[in-house]
Amino acid sequence: MTDQDLLDALTGILRDLLDDPSIVLTMATTRPEVPGWDSFAYVNFIVAVESQLGVRFRLADVESFQTVGDIVKEVRALQR
């Protein structure tokens, strides 16, 4: 999967989760920029990403992601 594929996958998951098809994510997007993406929705997002993409994030990573790009990078590393 390319970075763009992963970005598309994450966007799709977040759109479904927050029921908001207008969400557009870029590598630089941060959580506070997306309405409704609070800490509870974040946990659910991580759980959904793990099950859809077949990865398990480490605790430290889950706590340290700043941008969507950080998540993409980590998924790629875990899928390798």
Next chain:
Amino acid sequence: MRWLPSPESFRNDLAAASATVDTGERLERLATLANTRLSYLELMQLDAALRKAPKPSRSRFETVRVAILASSTADHLIPAIRVAGLRRALLIETYVCPFGQVRQDLFVKGSALHAFSPDVVLFSLSTWDFLGAQPLDAPVAAADAAIAAAVNDIDALWREAVERFDATVIQQSFLDLEAPLFGEFDALAPAGPARLTARLNTLLTERAREHNVLWLDAARAMARDGRDVWFDPVRWLQAKMEIAPTAAPAFGELVARIVAALRGRSRKCLVLDLDNTLWGGVVGDDGVGGIVLGQGNPVGEAHLALQRYAKRLSERGVILAVCSKNDPAIAEAAFRDHPEMLLRREDFAAFVANWDDKAANLERIASQLNIGLDALVLVDDNPAERARVRGALPMVATPELPADPAHFVSCLADAGYFEATAFTEDDALRSAQYAANANREAARVNAGGMGAFLEQLQMTAVYGPVTPFNLARVTQLINKTNQFNTTGLRRTEAEVSHISEDPRALHLQFRLLDKFGDNGIVGAMLLTPHASDAATLELVNWVMSCRVFGRELEYEAMNILVDAARARGVTELVADHVKTERNGVVNDLFSQLGFAHAGDIGGGKRWVLRLQGYAPRRTCITRKAEADD
């Protein structure tokens, strides 16, 4: 959740359901989706769509308010609980206590929990919150004292929930999540964590039984699904979730099963296919001697295991029926002549073997037994038949049976269709009662005329007040009865108990006996003071089991009630008839009994009876007060 079929197209179906204008139809479509196997994300999406769906004014969907008082984070379990409720046509409204606030929420007046006013309170507590670590060198007496203290502590929470809300209490079993310390010796060391949790759970179940608290056995589910499914250290450390999101669907299912059972929505009847389900092979082709069943052949033993499980279910009150594409004479011969056959023809309350469409046959079975289609479970090995039935009758539960008969029993058991909240004498006798009903039916045909038949039945109604001895059965009857139910009001055991202890209230339960046997407690009436007028009682619950329809028991019950009310100096009865989806059978009841229409209420009519003018109806039933014994 392997018993649920995969959705055909979740995204399209969800969009179509959400765009449906008719509110009832919209919920039906969402409920159909809830009856498919969903991912965690799909579960959240379905719950979001459910939250947006307005509640129709009258439908088969029923609202229940469930409060979850948890030691750890529980918010992530809510969508799964609500979707599992939707699976059973329950609209579960939820409340989750703030983190670490179980006791405060319960005991402090004016808390958010009090404002929520739950029907059901679920305690999901943790060992670290209620037991703590015990010194490893604690002697048995000290460790057991700590456990006893925890049990008393939790018991006090239960009492508060019952006294304050009249709520039904569900206690979740404690999960043993500690890493082994001594290894296998943990179970033997007096303060070994594994022993502490196991003993706490054992003592709690005993206390729960005494106090009519229900039990949600998360520990058993965790043992089945695996600890890694139920507990994820990352989620625990990240969000203090003791139950992992991966276990949410299973947890929600267990909660909804119990709540559905409380509201009389557990399934009542197991409908079994024959060929390649109750036995291997096709009896029409292979002959009775050629089917695969019984000892000596492992596949035959697998089919026999399903028969044994069905037999055990019938012993606890589940009705059995056959629905098979077969020649009826050959199907009956298999039960009569095959030496290894465990189930007998008389174990089935309905036996439909023909070449008609299965959906039509299921409707026939439901009408024969006088139960709803939503009380049926169809176990059928044929995927095409299952798909046909799901399409035509989505309210019938049709589990996605695995291809290998070795897994039939575990699949049916895992689906938890027949959840119980009590096991009464009446349940144990049900199979015999249905068999007796077949004899009554034959007698009715022979008697020629209905009046002659009723005379010949030699019926006796044994009546008495609601007491602790019949409280469980009366509560069960109130909550399971959908048809002859004048108000549709459901009651917790605590509520029925309060009414039965109120000296101003009047309450009766009826048992019907006839020459074919004892039908058990089949009717109940609860009356409470109407407004401030001591001479007027209001009939707030009147239920009668569909098993005794057409026997004039409702008339004799009213005769008995009027006499009891007069003896108390009561001069007037008020009764509301609240229309529900299923209680059409009582539409003309009150006018037939001589009540006068006294105005309309929301969703129904109010009826009044002046006792002075009441003329008792003659019935074929002899009455007998319980005390006469």
